[in-house]
Every structure is written in structure tokens, then in C-alpha cells.
Amino acid sequence: MDLKIRRDENGNPRKSPLSLQLNLSKFNASMFEKATEEEKRQQDVMSESTTFFKDGMRKLFKNPLAVGSIIVLGLILIIIIFAPLFVPYSYEEILSVNGVRDKGAKNLAPFTYSKMEQQYIEAGGTRFPHIFGTDEQCRDYFIRVVYGTRVSLVVGFFASIIVLIIGMLYGSISGYLGGKVDLIMMRIVDIIYSLPDMLIIILLSVVLQSILQFKPGSFLDSLGTNMISLFIVFGLLYWVGMARLIRGQILSIKQNEYILASKSIGAPTGMIIRRHILPNCISVIIISTALQIPSAIFTESYLSFVGLGVQAPMPSLGSLANSARGGLQSYPYKLLFPALTICLIVLSFNLLGDGLRDAFDPKLKR
Amino acid sequence: MNTPLIEVRNLKQYFPIKTGLFKTELLKAVDDVSFSIDAGETLGLVGESGCGKTTVGRTLLHLYEPTAGEVLFEGEPVTKDNLPKMRQKMQMVFQDPYSSLDPRMTVEDIIGEPLDVHKLFENKKERRDKILYLMNLVGLNAEHATRYAHEFSGGQRQRIGIARALAVNPKFIVCDEPVSALDVSIQAQVINMFEDLQVKLGVAYLFIAHDLLVVHHISNRIAVMYLGKIVETGTADDVNYTSIHPYTQSLMSAVPIPDPDYTRQRKRIVLQGDVPSPLHMPSGCPFRTRCRFACDKCAEAMPPLTDRGGGHQVACWVK
Ligand SMILES: Nc1ncnc2c1ncn2[C@@H]1O[C@H](COP(=O)(O)OP(=O)(O)OP(=O)(O)O)[C@@H](O)[C@H]1O
Numbered sequence: 213m214d215l216k217i218r219r220d221e222n223g224n225p226r227k228s229p230l231s232l233q234l235n236l237s238k239f240n241a242s243m244f245e246k247a248t249e250e251e252k253r254q255q256d257v258m259s260e261s262t263t264f265f266k267d268g269m270r271k272l273f274k275n276p277l278a279v280g281s282i283i284v285l286g287l288i289l290i291i292i293i294f295a296p297l298f299v300p301y302s303y304e305e306i307l308s309v310n311g312v313r314d315k316g317a318k319n320l321a322p323f324t325y326s327k328m329e330q331q332y333i334e335a336g337g338t339r340f341p342h343i344f345g346t347d348e349q350c351r352d353y354f355i356r357v358v359y360g361t362r363v364s365l366v367v368g369f370f371a372s373i374i375v376l377i378i379g380m381l382y383g384s385i386s387g388y389l390g391g392k393v394d395l396i397m398m399r400i401v402d403i404i405y406s407l408p409d410m411l412i413i414i415l416l417s418v419v420l421q422s423i424l425q426f427k428p429g430s431f432l433d434s435l436g437t438n439m440i441s442l443f444i445v446f447g448l449l450y451w452v453g454m455a456r457l458i459r460g461q462i463l464s465i466k467q468n469e470y471i472l473a474s475k476s477i478g479a480p481t482g483m484i485i486r487r488h489i490l491p492n493c494i495s496v497i498i499i500s501t502a503l504q505i506p507s508a509i510f511t512e513s514y515l516s517f518v519g520l521g522v523q524a525p526m527p528s529l530g531s532l533a534n535s536a537r538g539g540l541q542s543y544p545y546k547l548l549f550p551a552l553t554i555c556l557i558v559l560s561f562n563l564l565g566d567g568l569r570d571a572f573d574p575k576l577k578r
Numbered sequence: 579m580n581t582p583l584i585e586v587r588n589l590k591q592y593f594p595i596k597t598g599l600f601k602t603e604l605l606k607a608v609d610d611v612s613f614s615i616d617a618g619e620t621l622g623l624v625g626e627s628g629c630g631k632t633t634v635g636r637t638l639l640h641l642y643e644p645t646a647g648e649v650l651f652e653g654e655p656v657t658k659d660n661l662p663k664m665r666q667k668m669q670m671v672f673q674d675p676y677s678s679l680d681p682r683m684t685v686e687d688i689i690g691e692p693l694d695v696h697k698l699f700e701n702k703k704e705r706r707d708k709i710l711y712l713m714n715l716v717g718l719n720a721e722h723a724t725r726y727a728h729e730f731s732g733g734q735r736q737r738i739g740i741a742r743a744l745a746v747n748p749k750f751i752v753c754d755e756p757v758s759a760l761d762v763s764i765q766a767q768v769i770n771m772f773e774d775l776q777v778k779l780g781v782a783y784l785f786i787a788h789d790l791l792v793v794h795h796i797s798n799r800i801a802v803m804y805l806g807k808i809v810e811t812g813t814a815d816d817v818n819y820t821s822i823h824p825y826t827q828s829l830m831s832a833v834p835i836p837d838p839d840y841t842r843q844r845k846r847i848v849l850q851g852d853v854p855s856p857l858h859m860p861s862g863c864p865f866r867t868r869c870r871f872a873c874d875k876c877a878e879a880m881p882p883l884t885d886r887g888g889g890h891q892v893a894c895w896v897k
Pocket residue numbers: 593605607625626627628629630631632633634788856
């Protein structure tokens with residue numbers, strides 16, 4: 213069949229009377245105006261230009277859970293930094309009034325004073341309140357919880373840094389080299405993964421107890437051999453998870469064609485790692501470090517709870533919870549405060565880690 | 579006779595593949611491929627998915643170390659030692675515009691990377707000027723220089739990839755299915771740009787595609803691949819209109835032609851069976867398992883490429 217197109221006198225295709233199309237014969241070029249540069253630009257469909265980091269931060273601050281946990285962590289940080297400045301007690305100080313030991317300040321409830329303190333206040337003296345009460349050795353409980361939180365956070369933070377450094381080095385070497393090197397390195401990881409970690413911590417702390425001698429009064433001494441062995445175990449055992457993660461990440465980044473493109477340009481290996489591989493796995497590293505901190509805090513609390521944690525009188529949240537067990541029925545709040553703090557910290561870090569992952573995963577755009 | 583720009587001689591690329599616990603077999607992705615490309619010319623490379631087109635391109639550029647064979651650039655063999663120099667003369671545009679640009683880099687840095695690698699600028703201003711010139715060359719708006727690759731559409735991304743390839747001022751570019759990830763209206767724009775650039779800059783292309791119409795449009799000569807081997811090669815018109823190899827004929831018969839009369843008349847040659855696994859290639863001619871004309875001789879030996887007049891070469895015993 214041959215289609216004959218009916219045309220009008222100007223040579224334009226004739227419009228059927230029922231058609232909804234524009235009748236072109238009524239228009240000519242002079243009736244149209246050229247689009248200005250600005251109008252053309254409006255046609256550009258592009259999202260706002262943002263850096264990757266800014267974009268991630270914007271998404272992070274839109275996540276109410278993440279913002280909430282940042283606020284909670286910020287508050288906890290402010291309290292543990294500044295509280296010792298205006299609370300006049302120290303964590304190992306046995307309460308005394310005018311140089312006389314206050315024997316009645318034992319197991320006080322929050323915001324109460326002992327008899328001696330009340331007499332002192334009535335006589336015109338001022339006494340800082342015991343916000344969380346006192347413990348059975350007449351020490352201010354609030355400042356002990358503050359110091360316990362400090363210890364727990366420091367342990368969590370440094371243990372994560374140790375894990376991060378070892379895991380990152382090991383994982384990136386294994387992932388980048390690949391092949392046989394990767395195979396052997398990953399079998400070593402598998403072996404370490406299968407070791408019973410708690411058993412090794414207990415054995416190590418027993419062994420180290422007899423080997424390690426610190427200068428009395430130094431920071432390491434007050435932390436105790438148990439904590440040192442905890443760090444050593446983190447350094448020996450816990451990096452494997454991080455190493456696996458980073459290896460996997462690098463293996464998948466290596467698959468991308470932009471690495472091949474960079475090679476085809478002639479970029480040397482060092483440049484490829486610096487320009488392409490590291491920036492593309494940095495977000496995963498930050499996220500998993502954020503998630504590593506609560507797990508380290510948890511391990512520390514657990515060890516302190518079973519009596520393998522920090523050396524007395526240095527408190528940690530776990531050891532505080534442990535010693536609160538004794539008078540649980542009479543003074544339940546003594547367990548509540550450290551336990552609640554652990555929960556808040558661990559929960560906040562986990563939620564923050566989740567928020568970071570959602571915000572910085574380029575595959576989950578918007 | 580003057581030396582061609584690129585000459586590929588008996589190129590082979592075998593990948594060792596683990597097929598069992600202790601067994602590795604060789605996957606012959608590219609098996610004994612030879613061709614040449616003159617300066618400013620386009621050679622189209624077609625074949626179905628998995629026949630080894632990408633591997634040819636990458637092995638040619640020594641992104642994969644060739645198992646055997648050699649590549650000559652202006653008569654000089656490409657080796658490990660002169661590779662950094664050669665990287666400035668031969669470039670590649672990748673198949674997937676989404677994974678071939680680093681999502682963490684701005685357009686400026688992506689296009690600037692080859693300039694940084696080969697130190698092709700004296701100062702910051704010169705670098706910036708060169709980048710803007712390249713962006714202009716491929717039709718990108720200069721204001722987009724500070725944007726991130728993930729903010730662009732597929733067509734624009736492919737332009738960024740082309741600008742990156744052009745940054746070192748190469749004489750030869752391997753274009754690995756540069757338009758197959760784009761939709762049809764954009765395909766035409768990008769292909770026209772490739773042609774314009776060739777006229778302007780005099781680059782030669784190895785243009786890989788599986789779309790015969792596209793390849794015929796842009797190429798001077800065409801090579802048809804099947805399972806790692808070139809089965810037919812000749813001028814674009816020869817291969818398109820007077821194809822001889824049964825595989826090429828079946829490919830041609832599948833090309834949609836916007837003419838209902840013609841379509842009704844012509845017979846589609848539908849191939850029987852599946853593509854054999856590249857791990858277990860049939861003996862002799864790899865196409866014989868699906869060929870209508872296969873005979874005993876085809877099972878015995880691979881037919882060599884023989885000239886059928888005017889440089890039109892075909893590897894077939896029967897035809
Ligand atoms: N790095 C590699 N290691 C092992 N096998 C590979 C590798 N690269 C490609 N192959 C194999 O080589 C064969 C050819 O692959 P190639 O990517 O070259 O095909 P192609 O023609 O480009 O296909 P497409 O049109 O889908 O891009 C395939 O069977 C593929 O599985």
C-alpha cells in the first residue's frame with residue numbers, strides 16, 4: 213500500500229479536521245522567538261552540585277535517629293569532660309567533713325546528705341549534692357560513674373583504633389595484591405577467627421599479670437594488666453573482622469572500570485590506590501569503626517563485670533555494675549546508673565553507625 | 579606500502595579458569611586475531627555478546643598481558659618498556675559510562691587525570707584551560723567542571739569518558755561499545771560526535787559494537803568475530819551487502835530495516851542451537867555446530883581467512 217500524504221498549497225501536510233495536532237500551516241519561523249541562554253540552562257536537569265562529604269552529612273542530619281544519638285553522645289562527652297571540674301570529689305576519695313571521715317555517708321540515695329553533712333550545712337557550710345548518691349565505701353557515686361564512662365569510652369576508642377590500623381593494613385594488602393598472597397593471608401584470618409577470644413583474654417591476663425610490671429602510679433599501672441591484655445587481645449584477634457571487610461571492599465572496587473580506565477591512562481599503582489581506591493572505601497572504614505567502638509565497650513564491660521577488667525579503685529562501667537550486684541535489692545539505682553550509661557553509649561554508637569552507612573552509601577542515593 | 583597505524587599480529591588471550599578443585603582449563607577468549615588500522619580510519623568490530631570483542635580491545639592496549647602475538651604501533655612493537663609512552667598514543671572509551679567514571683571525582687579531575695599522569699601542563703591555569711577546551715570539544719558545558727560524575731546522565735557521562743581519552747591527544751582510540759548503554763536518541767548524538775572528532779583530530783578508531791547498523795554507519799572497514807576468531811573482514815559495504823560467511827549472513831538478516839515490503843520479502847536466517855561454551859570449543863571451525871552448510875571438512879580444521887577480492891576476507895571452507 214502506498215501512503216499518499218495530502219498536502220495543502222504551502223506543501224505542509226494537511227490536517228484532518230478531527231486531529232488534535234497543531235495546525236502547522238498557521239505558523240511560520242518569524243513567529244517563534246529563540247530561547248535565551250538562561251532558558252536553555254533551565255532545561256538542564258541536574259541535581260545541585262555537592263561534594264560527596266557534604267551530601268553525606270546533609271543526609272545524616274536528616275536522619276532523626278542519627279541526630280538523636282549525636283546529641284546523646286555529645287551530652288555524655290560534655291559531662292565526662294567537665295563534671296570533674298566542678299564536682300569537688302574525686303573517684304577514689306572517701307568522703308570526709310572538715311577532715312573528719314564521714315562514716316555515715318554510706319550507700320546514700322541520690323540527692324541526700326549524711327547526718328554529718330546535714331549538721332555541716334546547718335552550721336552554714338555548703339556541700340555539693342551527691343547526684344547519684346554514694347557507694348558502700350562512702351565515695352561519691354556520680355563521679356565514679358563519670359570516671360567509669362571515661363575509662364569505657366577510652367578503651368572503646370583505642371581498641372577500635374588498634375583494630376582499624378591492623379585490619380586496614382592487612383585487608384588492603386590482601387585485597388590489592390589478590391591471587392596467592394590473598395589466599396594465604398585470608399586462611400590466616402580464618403584460623404584467627406576460630407580462636408576462642410574470651411579464653412585467650414583470660415589466659416593472657418593471667419600470664420601478663422606475672423610478667424608485666426609498671427611504674428607504680430603511672431597511667432598504665434592504674435589501668436591494670438587486665439586492660440593491657442584486653443588491648444593486646446584486640447590487637448591480636450579482633451582486627452580480622454575489619455581486615456575481611458576492607459579486603460572485600462577493595463576487591464569490589466578493583467572490579468570497577470574506572471580502575472581499568474586509570475590503568476589505560478598509564479597511572480602508576482600508587483596513584484590508583486591514592487586517587488581511586490582509598491577515597492572509595494573511606495566511608496566503609498569510618499562506618500565500621502563507629503560500629504566497632506560499642507562492641508569494644510561491650511567487651512570491656514563484660515570483662516570488668518566478670519572481674520577481669522580495670523584494676524580497683526579505677527572504676528569502669530562494667531566493674532561498677534558488678535559491685536552494684538551485692539546490694540541489688542536495697543540499692544537498685546546503683547546498678548541502674550552504669551547499666552543505663554552503657555546502654556545509651558552502645559545504642560547511640562550503633563544508631564550513629566547505621567545512620568552513617570545510610571548516608572554515605574553511594575548506592576542508596578536519596 | 580606505508581606502515582599502518584596499528585597492526586595486530588596473531589593476538590591470543592587465554593584466561594585460565596578453575597573448573598575443578600585442582601583443574602584449570604584455558605578459556606580462549608581471543609584466538610589468533612590479526613588486523614590492521616590506518617591513521618584516521620575506523621575499523622568496526624562486531625559479534626554477539628561474549629565473543630571476545632572487549633578482550634580484543636583490552637589486550638590490544640595491554641590492559642591484559644597478551645598470551646601470544648604482538649601489537650605494533652606505527653611499526654614499533656608495544657612492549658612493557660615503552661608502554662608508558664604508548665599509553666599517550668592509544669586510549670580507550672569504555673562500555674559502561676556508569677562504572678568507568680569514579681563517583682568520588684569531579685569532572686575536572688576525571689578529565690585532568692591523564693594530564694596529571696603525563697604532566698602535560700606547566701601551571702594550574704594551563705591545566706584548567708586544557709580541561710575546558712576538552713569539555714568544549716565533546717559538547718560539555720564549562721560550568722559543569724566542578725560537578726560530580728554521578729550527577730550526569732548516561733550520554734553526558736560518555737562524553738566525559740571521551741574527553742578523558744582525548745586528553746593525551748591520542749592517535750588511536752578503542753571505543754568499546756560506547757553507545758550500547760545509551761538510549762537511541764542519545765546514541766545518534768554520540769556517534770555523530772565520534773565522527774566529528776575524527777574529522778577534526780584525525781584519530782583512528784577500533785569501534786566495537788554489536789549493532790550492525792551503527793557499525794556500518796561509522797566504519798570504513800568491518801571485522802566480524804565469532805567465539806574469539808575473526809570470520810569475515812572487508813570494507814563496510816562488502817561485509818554489509820555482499821556478506822559471504824554464513825554467520826555474517828545470519829547477523830545481517832536479523833538487522834531491522836524500516837521498510838515493510840523488504841522485510842516481508844527477505845528470509846530471516848535463524849541460527850540453530852546455542853553458542854558453544856568458550857571452554858569447550860568445537861573442533862575445526864567454531865561456527866560449524868550452528869552452520870547450515872557444515873560438512874566434514876569443517877570439523878577437521880579451522881578455515882583460514884582467504885581473500886575473495888578487494889581485501890574482502892572470509893574464513894569458511896564451504897562458501
Ligand atoms: N578477566 C577475565 N577472566 C576470565 N574470563 C574472561 C575475562 N574477561 C572476559 N572473559 C571471558 O572471555 C569471553 C569474552 O568476553 P568479552 O567481555 O571480551 O566479550 P564481549 O564480546 O565484549 O561481550 P559483550 O558484547 O557482552 O561485551 C567471555 O566468555 C568471558 O567470560
